[in-house]
Amino acid sequence: QKEVEQNSGPLSVPEGAIASLNCTYSDRGSQSFFWYRQYSGKSPELIMFIYSNGDKEDGRFTAQLNKASQYVSLLIRDSQPSDSATYLCAVARGNKLTFGTGTQLKVEL
Amino acid sequence: ETGVTQTPRHLVMGMTNKKSLKCEQHLGHNAMYWYKQSAKKPLELMFVYNFKEQTENNSVPSRFSPECPNSSHLFLHLHTLQPEDSALYLCASSQDGSGNTIYFGEGSWLTVV
Numbered sequence: 001q002k003e004v005e006q007n008s009g010p011l012s013v014p015e016g017a018i019a020s021l022n023c024t025y026s027d028r029g030s031q032s033f034f035w036y037r038q039y040s041g042k043s044p045e046l047i048m049f050i051y052s053n054g055d056k057e058d059g060r061f062t063a064q065l066n067k068a069s070q071y072v073s074l075l076i077r078d079s080q081p082s083d084s085a086t087y088l089c090a091v092a093r094g095n096k097l098t099f100g101t102g103t104q105l106k107v108e109l
Numbered sequence: 110e111t112g113v114t115q116t117p118r119h120l121v122m123g124m125t126n127k128k129s130l131k132c133e134q135h136l137g138h139n140a141m142y143w144y145k146q147s148a149k150k151p152l153e154l155m156f157v158y159n160f161k162e163q164t165e166n167n168s169v170p171s172r173f174s175p176e177c178p179n180s181s182h183l184f185l186h187l188h189t190l191q192p193e194d195s196a197l198y199l200c201a202s203s204q205d206g207s208g209n210t211i212y213f214g215e216g217s218w219l220t221v222v
Contacts, residue, residue: 004151034210043199043213044152045111088152095164095206099152 003027004091006100014108019076021103023089026070032092033065033072038102039085047087048074079107112136113214115200121220122190130185130217132200140206141183143175144199146216152199158183159206190221 005024013019021035032051036044050056050063050072062075072091076083086102113134122128134141143155157165158177172194174186183200197218203211 008149032209036213043111043197043216046210046212049210090152095157095159097154097211101149101151 002100003098004089004100006087006089006103008101009104010106011103012106012108013079015079015081017079019079019083019105019107021074021076021087021089021105022071023073023091023100024071025089025091025098027091027093027098028067028070030067030070030091030093033063034090034092034097035061035063035072035074036088036090036099037085038088044088076105079105081107081109083107111212111214113200113202113212115198115214115217117217118215119218119220121222122187123222124190124192126190127186127188129187130198130200130219132183132185132214134181134183134200134202134212134214136202136212138202138204138212139180140203140209140211141177141180142201142203142211143173143183143185144201144213146197146199156185157206164206187219190219192221195220 034049035047038044048063056063060077064073088102089100140159145153156175176184197216200214201211203209
């Protein structure tokens with residue numbers, strides 16, 4: 001079982017729709033959860049982080065964490081073509097940060 | 110601009126060459142990292158330095174040799190690499206090595222021929 005699992009996609013959504021990206025993790029002791037966005041040919045940039053169960057909202061982005069079910073998700077409202085990128089889920093326990101392979105999102109006009 | 114600067118951005122080297130990647134962070138962080146990103150694979154942690162001390166070496170072959178002279182600078186010395194080492198090498202930094210948010214540099218694209 002992969003430590004951090006994401007569907008590689010591509011996930012295609014129409015412009016203006018809600019994009020839902022999901023991530024599951026295997027280590028129940030994981031403490032911190034991060035979403036990074038990576039455009040093709042660029043380095044990952046932090047979108048959001050979440051530590052506690054529940055939702056965390058920042059503009060068009062909402063991170064959701066459910067530790068009991070060991071999943072974390074990222075919702076992007078009013079998706080824009082500029083949101084087209086690969087989204088990396090990362091999970092931390094202590095000083096160990098583990099990344100998933102990423103989900104490619106395509107927002108279509 | 111993330112505050113983490115990597116040079117060179119692109120590097121092509123032969124298998125017998127010796128080269129170095131450089132990373133500098135301007136964020137006042139105390140931990141620095143080297144990651145490797147290959148196609149279709151998750152980001153792979155290579156090395157972690159916390160307050161200039163190496164705290165993690167993730168079974169990286171000795172042809173990769175890190176150096177951290179201070180908390181702001183990190184090098185990755187490369188020697189007798191293989192074509193399969195071609196990848197994007199990402200430097201990152203964080204406040205400390207305890208799982209805080211890490212910030213990546215733009216990366217160095219390495220091609221070994």
